[in-house]
Amino acid sequence: MKKAKISNAVIRRLPRYLRHLAAIRREGEERTSSSALGARMGLTASQIRQDLSCFGEFGQQGYGYNVEKLYQELREILNLHQEKDAVLVGVGNLGHALIHNFKFRDSGVRLCAAFDADPARIGTQIDGIPVLDAGTLSSYLSQHPTVLAVLTLPGRYAQQTAETLAECGVRGIWNFTGFDVTLPPEHGGVVVESVHFSDSLQVLSYLIGNKD
């Protein structure tokens, strides 16, 4: 597979491609085209061709794309085919909602344990996921090497917890705290992906205000 430098914008569009391809796949279509995919996604056919060409030659002139093949290759590019163990830190309403409703498996993630500081929650289970004492996070991670951590605790604990996670070998932090975590240079290899709810609400606010 070609491994050119991929722009951030293209990377951020890949999950959308995957979602739409998953839907086309469920509908039983065997092939699709840049223009059909584009119409569905609100992108031009040339944009689609350009995006997908960053990762190699998927399409064939006059045939288009084989849906199953493109779907599987995108999953591979996104590294979803490799199962990654994860922990979740902070079992408040949001943490609970993610454990209960979010399909981690579909993104190649195996949620193994959750952590909280509240004695009323420690020792319970949510959909089979044990809630452990936040004080045992480091020792857990030393015994169970873990690639990913989901941060759903209050923002004031975000930075310190992220540093602990990085020290314990976690390589990716999915940050829902609303706090912009910055890791010191010695943890430069750890990726922090933040979900800022307000960003999306503000875009909605803009679009409402500027709708023709």
Place this chain on the structure above:
Amino acid sequence: MKKAKISNAVIRRLPRYLRHLAAIRREGEERTSSSALGARMGLTASQIRQDLSCFGEFGQQGYGYNVEKLYQELREILNLHQEKDAVLVGVGNLGHALIHNFKFRDSGVRLCAAFDADPARIGTQIDGIPVLDAGTLSSYLSQHPTVLAVLTLPGRYAQQTAETLAECGVRGIWNFTGFDVTLPPEHGGVVVESVHFSDSLQVLSYLIGNKD
């Protein structure tokens, strides 16, 4: 203010500008520059200048940007200075988390009521927000014109509820259901902004897999 056609990519960066400007403002800085802002945000100075020039002439050669002025103007561009009434539909864990933790006010949104179908929740309050019977949503909206709705109910109810909301005059739907809502053409004026958690997790998965 200039109102050229603004690209989607620029619009989606504006909340990030606002977040960083809010932080600079809290730190007490009165002015900033394209390069300082860029360094903070991981963008080039020329990208910053180009983005902000879409909305008019904010910066001054040799001075840079007045933080307060740029902050207020971005809030205005994003339409955050106009208070918008909102309802939330679906008071499960995620809905509860948003009501309890998310600062709607900071995005110019006044959350007025929540709706749920569960008799155990109807009639309760969460942080002063009344939880009303989902069966009364239409009649509520006819009496309380509402611009925004937050959808935090199970995906299988998303489409039907979105259509009801659009029929009742809601102009923007903030969709957390994971289901891609599509409104019929007669509701073409209604904007749906979806928060797809999986998109962000999959980008994280890519970045971990491709980190040098």
